[in-house]
Amino acid sequence: MSNELVYLLLIFGLLVVPRALQRLQIPAPISCLLLGIGAMLAWGDRTHDPVVVLLSALGISSLFLFAGLEVELKALRRGLGRLTLHLLVRVASLALITWLGWRYLDLGWQASTLLALALLTPSTGFILDTLERLGLDPGERFWVTSKAIAGELLALAVLFVVLQADDPLQLGTASLAMLALLVGLPLLFLALGRWVMPQAPGSEFSLLVMVGMVAAYVTFKLGVYYLVGAFIAGLTARLLRDRMPRLASHDNIQALRLFATFFVPFYFFHAGTQVSRDALSWEALATGVVLTAIVLPLRVGITWLQRRVLFRESHRSALRVSVALAPTLVFTLVLAEILHARFAIPGALFGGLILYTTLNTLLPSLVLHQAFDIDPIDVRDHRHPEDRVGAPPGESDRAMPG
Template identity: 40%
Template sequence: MNLEALLIAVAAVLILLPRALARLRIPLGITAFFIGLAAREFAPEVAGNDFVKLFSVLGISSLFLLAGMEINFEDLKKHRTPLIQHILIQLVAIIISACSIYLLFEFSISQCTLISLALWTPSTGFIMDSVGQWKVSEDETFWIKTKAIAAEIAALFLMFVVTQSESSLSPGVSFALMGAFIIALPVVFHFLARLVLPFSKGSEFSLLVLLAMACAVFTKEIGAYYLIGAFFVGLVSNQTMRRLPEVSNKQILDSLNLFAGFFIPFYFFNSGTLMFGAAWSLKSLWYGLAVVGIVLPIRVGITMLHRALVSGEKISSSFRIGVAMAPNLIFGLVIAGIIFRRGAEADWILPALIIYTFISSIMPALVLGKSAKRYHLVRNISRFFGTKPAKSVATNLEPERVDSEDKTSN
């Protein structure tokens, strides 16, 4: 089979198979990742193809462009106190985790910090795309999205600081360029929106994607990563378009969803081809499972405790928010890719990170999936703490059965 036909066949598999397996609650990205692993073995000429790399960049850039556009600064300002607390808790956890890794394994400080970021940062894009499939209330959905956004913004800034060692520029020059980029971007976008769009109706989406790609490449060149530039374009465009009634923000978001939905499987596929050379072994499996057993309960527990203390929520509601914020699929693979290119300081790091990433990303679908059976896990946890499950979940999950159980228990 020639290369063109092979690329078309791979694209067809990437578009169809992950969506078919999504019915079994297997995240699309995990399926695409394993297709990449298989392609590296059986079709290596596809794995390193320039088209696959380009589609991969388009996928991750459009996803973080979309994540930036989803942010509502009014909501962040309104709830700034609990969000600032959440960010501070997140940063403390990342620092403690990085210090622990350094003391245990004596890796470099930058690699310890990157690993810690991968373990503690939720993937906002994945969570926003998946939360509609989980059994959570509207209020819980709001807090899940808002907390994930706040945590990811802080993590992106920290990642930019850590990845400066990859840049050919000095840290001072990189920070100056990044500052100039952040200041200039709103001006450039406002100029394009006011002077270009009126004479080019219907080009809003194309202009936005091109600008996101250009900024993604720029931030990559100054030692950051593609997603940082695309994310900032999303932030700025969201605020600018709110002041332009002639531009349909909803229509652009719908188009971006379709665009990202087509290209993002190529990012996971490309990640799978890169990780083929990782040292998959029994040792890396045990390390990965150990990280799952230690970090995931702590992450969920910290979120539960913070929500219960600050908002006075019921344990069941705090538990659902904690579990829903566990997935780090996209951010975990991004960090794994950075570590791969920089060189992992131990052969078990990448496989262990991938195992942790996959389990944390599957967990919400298993625990919070739209099935009445999932309710019993939340109910048992609630009973252990002497509380009742939130009525929002009880109402959604077989109301008659839940009511009868409550009467029996009373």
């Protein structure tokens, strides 16, 4: 069979089969992940194809580029008090799980910290891409969005430091490189806006994606994976919205969602092919069940208590926000791969993390009775709540919560 036909069948399988399985309340990313695991079992190392790796990198980068574009600092400041408390609880939880991993699993502090991040960090890009289909009210969507973004900002900062901390010289060099990236990206966007976009109308989307991929590659070479650079590029474009409104416009964000829709399934498929055979064992199954039985109720319960006791929300509303924040799919897959490749964690723990993230990703579709879907086509307005302030009646289906 020719390579061209194999790629065509793969594209068809990843874009059609998962959509069909959603009728069974199976999220499309989970189906892609399982297809990757099945391909690994059937064909072994032959699944590690450079074309799939490239498409996977485009998928994860575009997803986090979109997540960065969704950050609205004004909205985060509006809920600063509650978000600060949420982050303090998150830091305490990270510290506790890091200590437990170091004390009882015989992991180094770096591996233990990454394990804690893998267990606790919601996948913001994934959650935002599916948020409109969970049936939440405007206030609930606002707090899910804000808490997911705040948690991801914290996780990315911790990830950057932890992955470089074993070599102070490397940490210093990487920090300087990251500083140069933070300074250089706005200048690059402004230069493109001044000298390229006026001569090439309609090029905003392609230039945004290009800069996002370059930033993703830079952070990958720094040893902190693609997602950090892509997120920073999206955040930078969002912060430049007043000076370059077309760069982070609603149409551009929607176009990026469509772009990610095509490539994200390849990331989940590739992640499945990276699962080692020793991660598919009864011990891994038991580890995943134990992690899910302990960590998932604690995560949902802690968020529920914050909103129910401290903020006096109704039981139903607090539960819906807590459940919507449950999926950790992308972050867990990325960190599980790093832990396995760089820190040689046992196959049982690797497989347990895969099962844990699969189960917590299924939770919203089961509890909220909505299937997760990475297809972004929707007639509703997907702007951030902060962008809706002052919108004419009928233009938006939600308003900024007080």
